[in-house]
Amino acid sequence: MVMEKVVYQRPESLTDTVTHYCPGCTHGVAHRLVAEVLDEMGIREKTIGVAPVGCSVFAYNYFNHDYVEAAHGRAPAMATGIKRVRPQNTVYTYQGDGDLASIGMAEIVHAAIRGENITVIFINNAIYGMTGGQMAPTTLAGMKTTSSPLGRDVELTGYPVKMAEMLSTIDGAGYIVRRSLHNPVNIRKAKKAIRKAFETQERGLGFAMVELLSSCPTNWKITPQEALDFIENSMLPVYPLGDYKVHPELAGLRV
Template sequence: MANLDIVKPENLVYTKTKVLTDNVMHYCPGCGHGTAHRIIAEVIDEMGIQDKTIGVSPVGCSVLAYNYFDVDFQEAAHGRAPAVATAIKRLNPDCFVFTYQGDGDLAAIGTAETLHAANRGENITMVFINNGIYGMTGGQMAPTTLVGMKSATTPYGRRVDLNGYPLRITELLATLPGTYYVTRQSVHTPGNVRKAKAAIRKAFENQKLNKGLSFVEICSSCNSGWKMTPVQANKWMEENMFPNYPLGDIKVDGKLCENITAERLVLDHPLTVVNK
């Protein structure tokens, strides 16, 4: 049987979702953005909400996210996506509204907007890509850069006495009554992709409940910024990022998960890491 014989609609097991455009993504090979985009787009497709979804892109690597999602999209000023999304949702309560932001955007310049959107319990979905670095501007220190981690602006490693601690904003947001779902996922293995997609789905479904903000952190590698191969970067992420940013649900249906102890939330002795 020639290969072409099996190319029939009834044999199709996987196809690119129509919610992604055919534009070639500008992301580096090995970066998690492409996968994160895909699972969000698939969720929008599967929920049948393409005509009701409004996305907000940040300033950072994913500033051009609007070129890849085939839904109406707004590009926000640096850090302001939660404020932008707040008004979109308040004025269009029947729409599904999500922001897609990196760590510099969401947890440094936009901390106030993030915290207050969460504290107001805005009925939106926030997707937070944490790669511990400013990817687009060339690998400078982010609020999430690990202690000891080298970056363009911490060439000898992040020092607590100079730069303070890595900000675990996801744990911080989980303590606010306005958040309904808070989770940390990754997309570096097929199994993790499936879990992350389920989390995204839940975060979008929650908008039907109108019970508060849903927040999905995706801990992601930045192999070009970390100056590693994609395989090395994934391994380094598992060994160094995950102990500082543990994967899993933190708050579900408005309640902190049973395994989320005070020690787990606070983690007052961040682990020191070493990279090249």
């Protein structure tokens, strides 16, 4: 007799709402990984998410736990308040690069400096997705966007900002890593990193951020598969993956 077991099913922490993300956008993968981690840790009921402004502005519709919406870039400040008032809850922000690395740069840096015990999921897709593909602080040198049609000129607009490296220099940070979502191996690694980022918070080890290299097929004007290839070939050399800061207490943690 042959029996069947379920190897994979939609995580409980995601609602049945269909996302508004474009086909092939890895925002969905990041959502799924967060949801899977919350399910595995059994902390869905006590988790409060903070949604940003950007493509992931409707994240509160997609996650099956409490969510609040912050003003543009202010998610870390809002998460700070929530975590200080309700330290028993798990608090995380989910932010894109326009939100976190541009308008919200001060908030994220100071949240890390204060060593706030929150988790940050940072989606780096090198572009402003929601508003139509303008240049972001993370846009690669020479990359064409709607506001840099000839390619990003670093003489004029500066260089791409490397958030993980930058925040890893701050003493209050407990766990700062960069992962990518361009193939199954790296998606698995990203999930482990997200798990560790939430474990950092559960153990009170300080500020945790996972930077995820993500794709934007629509605004990069290529197919979803080509977008994943773009991450691998063009983004990885500029944004090397790695553990930039890991609290000594997390070093031996197996997840």
